Amino acid sequence: MSANSPIADELMLGTAMWGWTVDKARAFQLLDAWYAAGQRKVDTATNYPIDRNPAHFRLAERFLAEWIIANGVSDLRVNIKVGSLNNLHTPDHLLTRSFLLMMLDEYSYLFGDNLHTYMVHWDNRDDEKQIEETFQAFEEVAARGIQPGLSGIRHPGIYASLNSSFKFDFDIQLKHNVIQSDVPRYAAHFSGRCFYAYGINAGGLKLREAYDEKSSIKARGADPGKFAGKLQRIREVIAQANQNKNRPPLNAMHQVGLIHATYHPQMKGVLVGPSKPAQLESTLDFFRSLRQCDYRDVFEELVNLNKN
Ligand SMILES: NC(=O)c1ccc[n+]([C@@H]2O[C@H](COP(=O)([O-])OP(=O)(O)OC[C@H]3O[C@@H](n4cnc5c(N)ncnc54)[C@H](OP(=O)(O)O)[C@@H]3O)[C@@H](O)[C@H]2O)c1
Numbered sequence: 001m002s003a004n005s006p007i008a009d010e011l012m013l014g015t016a017m018w019g020w021t022v023d024k025a026r027a028f029q030l031l032d033a034w035y036a037a038g039q040r041k042v043d044t045a046t047n048y049p050i051d052r053n054p055a056h057f058r059l060a061e062r063f064l065a066e067w068i069i070a071n072g073v074s075d076l077r078v079n080i081k082v083g084s085l086n087n088l089h090t091p092d093h094l095l096t097r098s099f100l101l102m103m104l105d106e107y108s109y110l111f112g113d114n115l116h117t118y119m120v121h122w123d124n125r126d127d128e129k130q131i132e133e134t135f136q137a138f139e140e141v142a143a144r145g146i147q148p149g150l151s152g153i154r155h156p157g158i159y160a161s162l163n164s165s166f167k168f169d170f171d172i173q174l175k176h177n178v179i180q181s182d183v184p185r186y187a188a189h190f191s192g193r194c195f196y197a198y199g200i201n202a203g204g205l206k207l208r209e210a211y212d213e214k215s216s217i218k219a220r221g222a223d224p225g226k227f228a229g230k231l232q233r234i235r236e237v238i239a240q241a242n243q244n245k246n247r248p249p250l251n252a253m254h255q256v257g258l259i260h261a262t263y264h265p266q267m268k269g270v271l272v273g274p275s276k277p278a279q280l281e282s283t284l285d286f287f288r289s290l291r292q293c294d295y296r297d298v299f300e301e302l303v304n305l306n307k308n
């Protein structure tokens with residue numbers, strides 16, 4: 001991203017629902033459209049989809065690898081998150097140096113030149129010595145020209161403290177939406193623009209559209225009804241913002257999520273999880289609008305929603 005950019009200017013295509021609510025044909029359509037739009041960053045993880053079906057373990061990365069081979073592509077920028085040992089949503093993970101290096105070889109083979117970032121995915125450990133072993137693996141990751149990263153870290157303070165001697169330039173994924181944000185937990189330890197926001201639609205919340213059984217939020221087992229009060233307040237912010245006729249009007253949750261994430265001063269990029277090509281196009285359309293129009297007033301109102 002450019003140093004002077006006032007807002008985060010990177011997007012990354014998420015794959016968490018591939019093999020779950022998004023089948024292989026649809027995943028291929030999403031990748032076709034993403035690539036055709038000039039976008040190159042794609043995020044995946046060993047345990048996607050986390051649908052608790054063991055037969056689906058590593059299915060999302062398989063779709064991605066198949067698309068890469070089918071299209072002969074070598075300029076994607078794939079972010080792989082590693083460490084999980086199953087897709088059952090359990091905290092079982094392995095982050096020893098030897099396992100991380102084995103998986104590094106595995107993903108270097110699977111994604112070739114497309115492999116860009118290698119992230120630890122979920123770490124509940126509080127033992128500094130064990131975490132230091134993970135840093136030793138990161139030394140090899142960085143030596144191979146691959147970007148090291150973090151995601152789902154329970155004790156970011158330990159990582160930050162060890163990093164005062166290792167000095168990795170970590171990319172860090174964290175949940176950040178109008179309902180819930182992990183930014184404060186990480187910002188206490190990491191400064192600068194190093195964060196990538198995920199869950200900007202709070203896992204598939206809608207401002208207007210109805211849900212069905214294939215809806216992402218339902219598949220994930222959340223109850224959208226719990227957020228009715230917050231959604232009503234978001235609608236009020238939007239109604240107020242839409243009185244400004246000099247920019248495209250707001251009417252959807254992904255627009256709210258993109259404003260809320262991109263304007264955050266520590267956000268480097270945003271993970272988006274469209275499940276259909278039309279959603280992908282509307283996401284890219286609004287991302288373009290963000291570069292042409294000023295929505296900072298809306299960002300400030302959304303931040304205020306969480307203060308009151
Ligand atoms: N680091 C981590 O631990 C972590 C955790 C979670 C996610 N991630 C990454 O971040 C990516 C995105 O996360 P997420 O899936 O939680 O994101 P999200 O944006 O909160 O939810 C995605 C859902 O929002 C709806 N949606 C997205 N774009 C839309 C649009 N333009 N219009 C209407 N609805 C839209 C879709 O729901 P419907 O299908 O119901 O329409 C979609 O499945 C994941 O795929 C994954 O790669 C990382």
